[in-house]
Amino acid sequence: MREKVILYNLKVIAVFLLFLLGPISGYSQKKNKNKENGTEIAKDTTLSKKGKKYNDLVKKGTLKKGLFNIIQVKTDVYFEIQDSLFKREFLVVNKVSQVPFQINEYGLNKGMNYENKVISFYKDTIANKVWVKSYLPKVSSPKDDAITASVKNNFAESIIEVFDIESKNNDSTSVVIKVNKIFDGRQKSFNDLLSNVGLSSSLKSDLSYIESTKSFPKNIIVKSQLTTSVPEDGIPTSVTLGVTSNIILLDKTPMKPRFSDNRIGYFTEKHWYFADAQQAMLEKELITRWRLEPKKEDEERYLKGELVAPKKPIVYYIDPATPKQWRKYIIDGVHDWQTAFEKAGFKNAIIAKEPTENDLDFDIDDVRYSVITYAASPKSNAMGPSVVDPRSGEIIEADIIWWHNVMTSLQSWMRIQTGPIDPKARGNTFSNEHMGEAIRFASSHEVGHTFGLKHNMGSSFAYDVESLRSKEFTAKMGGTAPSIMDYARYNYVAQPEDSVTVITPKIGEYDKYAIEWGYRWYPPNENETVKLNTLIAKHQNDPVYFYGEQQGEIIDPRSQSEDLGNDNVKASEYGLKNLKRVVDNILSWTYDKDQSYYETGKLYIGAIGQWQMYNRHVMNNIGGIYLNPTVHGDNKQSYVPVPAAMQKRAADYLVKNVLTIPQWLFFNDILDKTNPLKDTPLGPYEYTPYTLSRELQYDIMYKLLGDDRLLRMTENELYQRNKTNEKVFTVNDLFKKMHQNVFAGTIQNKSLTILERMTQKNYVDILIVSTNKLFEKTEPKKTIEIQQTLNMPHLCSDLDDEHMARNINQSFLKRVTEVTSDKKGELYKVLQLLKIKKSTGDQSTQNHYLDLIQRIERALNNTTF
Structure with a gap:
């Protein structure tokens, strides 16, 4: 009853208001003034x-x-x-x-x-x-x-x-x-x-x-x-x-999606599927690809295996702002993919061209046009992202961004990696033809991304290192790796006496296979999964078709950026031989009368960066695990520890080339003219050799003794010995080798050089810092970050950020793992040695020992030894 009274009263009030205010505006036949512009609407x-x-x-x-x-x-x-x-x-x-x-x-x-x-x-x-x-x-x-x-x-x-x-x-x-x-x-x-x-x-x-x-x-x-x-x-x-x-x-009916397979590298769109018949939600990933289909009248010919032109080819336009001398090479880099699409059954599938007068409404920013955009910028990079229909993974349009200064990266790679075997790659300026071939390679790589292909960092592992020194093999294979989507740059393995001439990355067998898997057309009602799996099974045991994902922290040393061949130690040793030749010739290769030593300093720091890159390639074999993408029934092992012999060789390489700082690289005649130079927004920045060598040595040693690496070695020791009793390279083996070499002069009662004292300080500091981190409070603290002084240039380095590789969690409660005992044990061992030897050597050596003793005792909270 109360509710009815309230409703009645509300009606009375509404009528009264209508009488006072007049008709409600929504029912008025009058016009109102628009407050924005005063016009009547x-x-x-x-x-x-x-x-x-x-x-x-x-x-x-x-x-x-x-x-x-x-x-x-x-x-x-x-x-x-x-x-x-x-x-x-x-x-x-x-x-x-x-x-x-x-x-x-x-x-x-x-x-x-x-x-x-x-x-x-x-x-x-x-x-x-x-x-x-x-x-x-x-x-x-x-x-x-x-x-x-x-x-x-x-x-x-x-x-x-x-x-x-x-x-x-x-x-x-x-x-x-x-x-x-x-x-x-x-x-x-x-x-x-x-x-x-x-x-x-x-x-x-x-x-x-x-x-x-x-x-x-x-x-x-x-x-x-x-x-x-x-x-x-x-x-x-x-x-x-x-x-x-x-x-x-967008089309009313999206393109039929193709589901990803972790044995082939495509960018993906995640998708959830629900259905009444399920017992759990199904999560799948759709690969990103263009809608490439035969014309209706060509479908029968296509299915019989004939090459046919697609209903709608993939067309790339060259930005009119691109310098004329480079346009041909960029176009050639696009057209080099024709052979890959022929493996998928399509001819003339890709077209690259300059816009003409017939393209009356051409606009670079119009999504109907895929454009290789040329950006005037000091940035040294290129990348190939795409616009994707997230409903199906269909690529609607591609945008390759080509920064003008990418040529500085290409030139740096070629001078340092191929200068010893190719006279065309030595000067401060290359011929247009030589630079053009490098642009062609970079164009092909970036275009590959716009087809949906991810980096395949594991591809280069397919080639034996010695094969890269073979003129016949390199001519036959046409590149440094089976995939141009690897970061396998130029052939730094080949020596001058090898007479190798094919040294530039090319589109390879993996690329053709990946395009076939992603783009071969199947009739709408056909179950394509069986045929796609059959194609993978056909190639699964051939390393040429291996796909290795890009990683953050490198776990699988096969899948590294910038490396070559199936043996990082051997490849890096060959690389060092060539790098010595580069350093010996830096002053002559960069000579330019009446000009400063800017180019000399730049090439010099690039050579040092190449040395550090070799060090990282080798280091990642220690505690490394081969991560194989596997499925039920393929009889493959998913996790294979890097063989102990390889890990031991890697440790020996680091002892020889990192724990012992190479004099030929850091202390030579170049320093009479210039320090290593790095460009910064404030101008060239100089690095002194002692400071630079100390920082880079610390970088390698810190990562070598990283907790996750040592934990992988512990896991490997536990698993392998329980399973096969195979020889294992253990954490104790690593510390023993490090200790014997870092403190070799101390054990022999010698006076230490500045560099030997530097190495010992780095080693002790790393053990102290990393051990203390294991016992930090749970509140957030800034972790140690090693300054990446010599990052070598990369193409499209941020494309895969959202598609990183498998991560293995080994970070839980590190303070109660063997890592703590191993690191503290090594600190105690060093402390006992130093206490015995503290009065040996010259005054600088003794001062050094007293300093280290105090640091270690303070770190261990034990001053009574």
Whole structure:
């Protein structure tokens, strides 16, 4: 009864208000003033149906017809959305199209795609609005299954934007919305530039605007100028970025996905599958690939094994800003993949070309065009990301970013790795032909990424090191590894007397096999999984077709960046022989009359970086495990410890070349002219040989004695001895070898040189620091980070960040593992030796011993020895 009284009173109040205020605005036949621009906009459907406002908009502004008709009235931009497009799925793709100097320095350049999302538009005639919703298309279920209702509710769309309906067209089959706010920086719903590029400032909407618009049958483009501020010398400085937002209509029926296999390296999109018949959710990964299909009339010929042209080839355009002398080589690098696609049954599958007058609406920022964009920047890199339909893994468009200064990396690799065997690779400047061949290789590598291929860092392990010294073998295989997707650069193994001439990476057998697996077409109703597995099984025992994932911390030494051959020790020893030849000739190779020694210092630090790279290649065999991608029934072992003999050889190499600092590399005639130089934003930075050798030695020794490496050695000892009683290289073996060599002069009562004392200090400090870390409190503390002084240049080094390899967790409760005992035991052993020998040697040696004794005693909290 009480509820009825309340309802009655509410009705009375509503009638009273209606009397006082007049008709409710939603039912009024009057017009209201739009507060934004003062123009009259009809709010009632009757006027909209008559089309007065729509006709006024079109009459006052300009109309561009396409996916959405775009109406522009002065600075106001309107989208006219057809009723048929509501509830359809669109992909928003945002790209950088212009950057000022300050942003260029951050490494952000034209052509970079920074944000994609799937959206849909919904018309609300009651509220007179258009809602925009977004979702992550990573979940599927059969249409008629009961669980599908739950899937819809548990993975629903989210509202990201709303627009007032400003008008309707004359027959009410479309509505008009004003869209300025999503492109001029006021709203982040469609284009969150700053968050995605890592700038922590905010956009200045009064200094931002929509620059231009284009509309095409399946996509629209809106270009904007967005202004923010960045600190420059501590002072906020305004910077304006040009951005291009594409809105693409996605196909109603997505491409049939192909599921990943960890024995072949493709980028992937994760997807969850629910079904009534399941006992657990199924998680799969869809590989990213282009939709490459034969024409309908060619399907029978294709299935019989004939090569046919695809219905829609993959086309790459060369940025008109690319210097003319390099265009041919970039195009050749793309076309080199034709043979790989022929293995998949397609001829003329790839086209690379310069835009012509016939490409009237060509726009680099238009997602209909895959472009190799040339960026004027000091950054030395290149990368090949793609725009992907996340529903299926279909690659819609590819953006290869080619930074101008990538040639400095190519030149550095060639001079240091091939200078001893190739006179063309020695000077400060290469011929266009020689640099062009390097550009061709880099082009092929980056294009491979845009086909969906990941790095295959394990490919180079397929070739025997001695084979890389064979002129016949290298000519036959046509490269340094079976895959151009490896970081197998140039042939640093071949010696001058070998007369090897084929020294540049090429597209190899693994690449052709991977493209066949990813792109061979099968009829829609055919179960392709069986045939794909058959293809893998056919090649599974041939190392040429091995796929080794890129890793963070290297566990599998076969899958390393920049290495060559199946024996890191032997390859590095050959590399050192050539590196000595480089160092002996640095002054003559960089001679340029009346010029400074800048090029000399740069080449010198590059040579030192190559030495450190060899050290890392070898070191990762110690405690290494071969990680084999396996499946049931293949009779392969998933985890194979690196043989003990190989680990021992690796330790011997490090004793010879790291614990003993090479005099020929760090103390030579070059130092009469220049120190090693590294470029920085503040100009060339010089490193003195003592400081640099000390830092780099510490880097290797610290990583060599890392907890995870020692734990893998302990695990291996426990497992192998219990299983096979095979010879194992143990933690104690490693410490014994290190101890005997680091303290060789001490044991013999000799006076120590500066470098010998340096090595002992590094060794003791590493043991102290790493042992103390095991007992740190649980609150967050900054861990020791070794300065990566000599990072050698890499191509596309950030592409695989979200697709890292298998990680083996060995970090739980390290303080109660054998690592603690082993490291403390070694410290006690060193302490006892030093106490016995503290009065031997010259005064500098004795001072050194007293220093180390005090450090160790303090670290062990024991001053009573």
